[in-house]
Amino acid sequence: MPAPRTRSSCAAAVALALCATLAGCGGGASASDDGKVTLRFTWWGNTDRATRTNKAVEAFEQANPDIDIQTSYSTYDSYKQKLATQAAGSDVPDLIQLDYRQISQYAGSNVMLDLAEQRKTLRTGEMDPRLLRTGQVGGAQYALPMGVGTQAVAYDKTAWRKAGVKPPQPGWSWQDWVKALRKVKQDRGSYAMTDPGAAEDQFEIWLRGQGKQLYGKDGQVAFSAADLARWWTFTSKLRKEGLVSPATDTTQMSGSVEDTPMGRKKSIAEFNWDAPSAGYEAMYGDRLAIAPTPSGEDGTPGQYYKPSMLLGISANSEHPREAAQFIDFFLNSDKAADILGVDRGTPVNGKQRSRVLSEVTGFQKQVAELQESMRGKLKDPPAAPPRGDNGLQSTFQRDYDQVSFEKLSPREAAEDFLTEARAELRP
Amino acid sequence: MTNASTASTASATATTLPERSRTAADRAGTGTPGTGERRTGRPPQRERQGAAWVFLSPWVLGASVLTLLPMAVSLYLSFTDYNLFDPPSWIGLRNYVQMFTEDPRMLRSVGNTLLYVVIAVPLQLALALGTAVALKSMKRGRNFYRSAFYAPSLLGASMSVALVWRAIFNDGGTVDNLLSGVGVHIGGWVNHPGWALLAVALLTVWQFGAPMVIFLAGLQQIPRDMYEAASVDGAGRWRKFISITLPMLSPVLFFNLVLQTIQSFQVFTPAFAVSSGRGGPADSTLFYTLYLYERGFTASHMGYASAMAWVLLVAIALVTAVLFRTSRSWVFYANEGDR
Numbered sequence A: 001m002p003a004p005r006t007r008s009s010c011a012a013a014v015a016l017a018l019c020a021t022l023a024g025c026g027g028g029a030s031a032s033d034d035g036k037v038t039l040r041f042t043w044w045g046n047t048d049r050a051t052r053t054n055k056a057v058e059a060f061e062q063a064n065p066d067i068d069i070q071t072s073y074s075t076y077d078s079y080k081q082k083l084a085t086q087a088a089g090s091d092v093p094d095l096i097q098l099d100y101r102q103i104s105q106y107a108g109s110n111v112m113l114d115l116a117e118q119r120k121t122l123r124t125g126e127m128d129p130r131l132l133r134t135g136q137v138g139g140a141q142y143a144l145p146m147g148v149g150t151q152a153v154a155y156d157k158t159a160w161r162k163a164g165v166k167p168p169q170p171g172w173s174w175q176d177w178v179k180a181l182r183k184v185k186q187d188r189g190s191y192a193m194t195d196p197g198a199a200e201d202q203f204e205i206w207l208r209g210q211g212k213q214l215y216g217k218d219g220q221v222a223f224s225a226a227d228l229a230r231w232w233t234f235t236s237k238l239r240k241e242g243l244v245s246p247a248t249d250t251t252q253m254s255g256s257v258e259d260t261p262m263g264r265k266k267s268i269a270e271f272n273w274d275a276p277s278a279g280y281e282a283m284y285g286d287r288l289a290i291a292p293t294p295s296g297e298d299g300t301p302g303q304y305y306k307p308s309m310l311l312g313i314s315a316n317s318e319h320p321r322e323a324a325q326f327i328d329f330f331l332n333s334d335k336a337a338d339i340l341g342v343d344r345g346t347p348v349n350g351k352q353r354s355r356v357l358s359e360v361t362g363f364q365k366q367v368a369e370l371q372e373s374m375r376g377k378l379k380d381p382p383a384a385p386p387r388g389d390n391g392l393q394s395t396f397q398r399d400y401d402q403v404s405f406e407k408l409s410p411r412e413a414a415e416d417f418l419t420e421a422r423a424e425l426r427p
Numbered sequence B: 001m002t003n004a005s006t007a008s009t010a011s012a013t014a015t016t017l018p019e020r021s022r023t024a025a026d027r028a029g030t031g032t033p034g035t036g037e038r039r040t041g042r043p044p045q046r047e048r049q050g051a052a053w054v055f056l057s058p059w060v061l062g063a064s065v066l067t068l069l070p071m072a073v074s075l076y077l078s079f080t081d082y083n084l085f086d087p088p089s090w091i092g093l094r095n096y097v098q099m100f101t102e103d104p105r106m107l108r109s110v111g112n113t114l115l116y117v118v119i120a121v122p123l124q125l126a127l128a129l130g131t132a133v134a135l136k137s138m139k140r141g142r143n144f145y146r147s148a149f150y151a152p153s154l155l156g157a158s159m160s161v162a163l164v165w166r167a168i169f170n171d172g173g174t175v176d177n178l179l180s181g182v183g184v185h186i187g188g189w190v191n192h193p194g195w196a197l198l199a200v201a202l203l204t205v206w207q208f209g210a211p212m213v214i215f216l217a218g219l220q221q222i223p224r225d226m227y228e229a230a231s232v233d234g235a236g237r238w239r240k241f242i243s244i245t246l247p248m249l250s251p252v253l254f255f256n257l258v259l260q261t262i263q264s265f266q267v268f269t270p271a272f273a274v275s276s277g278r279g280g281p282a283d284s285t286l287f288y289t290l291y292l293y294e295r296g297f298t299a300s301h302m303g304y305a306s307a308m309a310w311v312l313l314v315a316i317a318l319v320t321a322v323l324f325r326t327s328r329s330w331v332f333y334a335n336e337g338d339r
Helices: A007-025 A047-063 A076-088 A103-108 A129-135 A157-162 A174-188 A200-208 A225-241 A275-287 A320-332 A334-340 A350-359 A362-373 A392-404 A410-424 B003-030 B033-038 B045-077 B094-101 B104-136 B142-155 B159-168 B174-181 B196-206 B209-221 B224-232 B237-265 B269-274 B288-298 B302-330 B334-338
Strands: A037-044 A067-074 A095-098 A143-149 A151-156 A269-273 A288-291 A306-313
Touching: A037 A047, A037 A076, A037 A320, A047 A067, A047 A320, A047 A334, A067 A076, A067 A320, A076 B288, A095 A320, A103 A306, A129 A143, A129 A306, A143 A275, A143 A320, A151 A157, A151 A200, A151 A275, A157 A174, A157 A275, A157 A288, A174 A225, A200 A225, A200 A269, A200 A392, A225 A392, A225 A410, A269 A275, A275 A288, A275 A362, A288 A362, A306 A320, A320 A334, A334 A350, A350 A362, A392 A410, B045 B302, B094 B104, B094 B302, B104 B142, B104 B196, B104 B209, B104 B237, B104 B288, B142 B209, B159 B196, B159 B269, B196 B269, B209 B237, B224 B237, B237 B302, B269 B288, B288 B302
Parallel strands: A037 A067, A037 A095
Antiparallel strands: A095 A306, A143 A306, A151 A269, A151 A288
8 A cells, every 4th residue: 555645635534534424423403504493303103193193294384384394203112212312312302292101201300391481382271271280290381282092992893793792881890891701702712802911001990990099199109919919810810711812922012003912813802092093993994993991890990081192392492482383283273183183082172172073083983982971980090100110011011921921920920010110119 | 222232242342353453553553664764755653653543543533432432431320320311320339239139130131141142152153064064065056055155144133134033933924834734833933932032043043154154264274185194094074074174173163153152142133123122922032132221221220231231241251261261172273283
């Protein structure tokens, strides 16, 4: 290799190389040359939600030509991880969708903007104050609920009817549920429902049906190992009887409808949230129906209205006013409500809610009807889960894996779960 | 995955790099001692060293900003409690103590990783060696087969291949159907705690092409007259393999063994894809790196995850040291006889 002729030439080469590197690191500036404001908006969900959301975003951009919104989405599990990493690097997108389980963490760590600063742009007058409270932490409003959802049983109504079982009614008990499963199993010859033991959400419904809670006011676990052991013993009995899915099928669930036994057409019923159950439509079409979840034996309902998702603004956003403008459009305008329907649950804005509920069709109509049928019958939602609860859903699923593969007894696994939960929730 | 993984990836380079970086430094800094002084009109040595640093600067910058700095931060974080949201708080050695005294899953993940290394590495090396020997004696088409067997090594580490692997070993996948066809009903391997680890190990074994190519090169270095002499003495194929091929190949075998062992300790992608990121079913594919990732990114215990990364680094260094030690008794270098 010939030696470089002059020092300046090699210095220039290095400078060039450095420039290239630095250029790669640049970017991220949010106001582009033409004076347009660029906002980043990120959420989790499936492609159907993405289609609707992007359509609403386009409508907003048309109405506000000086604002450009870059969107991105992923599945819930990877969304959580990515957002947490972005929060650590102070690179949170301007507009973020949060779960009820995340709000304490994000608001408590100054990642979110106090929306009171944007009160003029962002109207909340039409929203139910009880629901608004779900986006508050320490008295300040950090996010707004985007919709109201509730738990449900999604099922194939043709298969259900063929077995000669009545459709599930509001107020049916867990014992009614087991009886129905037996009949469907007899008719089908294989298991009827996905094993609910792995999902903390279902355990919560069962627990609330007995008048208990997941978390107490102090932010600590409010149930005992005996409670959890009883739930897992109950589901294990069903599993051994062949009424619900075996361990090898249950273990494949990973947060998307396509991976669940019902999504893979192995079972014909599954617990899920109401709006996300739309994902089964691709496999079941018109046969898909949803029903309320079972109640406690004395009729105490376990399910509740939950803010299905919250929408907030990053504390680091350079354009909080434009971001607030977008939220206002997304939650309050006729146009957005028409496009979004009940994809993220029924609208929180009272005016839009009554408009949308009377207009929706197809599966969305079932969601609307389910929620209307339970109006005034459900108990108040629990307070937002405490910080540290974030990873416990996966712990729950993992510990139940140990039960369903019969590596641990329900009691042992329940003790394991509580030990980890207490460590995570340590103040 | 920045902090957590750099420590472990760095360990792999740590064992292979010193040779290369030393020669690079020789060449750049004091590299041309004779020639420089004889010629006149060349800048003095100090100035040439400056030029060397200028040329090295992209690498030095990259290594320090992208590797050394994150490693240092990760070392610091390993002594803290850090959840990504709040500033890290110093807790001394608690992460390290907790790891060995009150975390049964961490010990399970160590067990899984060791089991995996013990299954995957010998199988892979045996397959690589066997194929290399077979290829060497091939007269036609050797180049084609060499490329064909090497291809998986280029593809194998990717997420997409791992996902395909998952589909092949799932319920109703190819393997399930083939086995059912001959009356073996296991179902999907990836959903059985007893079989999932084997499915992941097979994905690694399938990538035997890289060590195979190295074996093939090693085989061609063995002098042919040795085999001829052995033939004259009436040695059979097997005898020649044991008495000539293996000893002559032992340095290459050792190289492959060290490299594959280090890589296997750090296996992540296949287990992540096959178990949907949870190390399931029932923790049977919960490898060390997967657990590290879960602690860091799902449970938000970055301090703990960093501590785990450093323990992995030390563990791999120790295992490598032990391998080097044992190598004295079984690795034969051809020039030893001259000494």
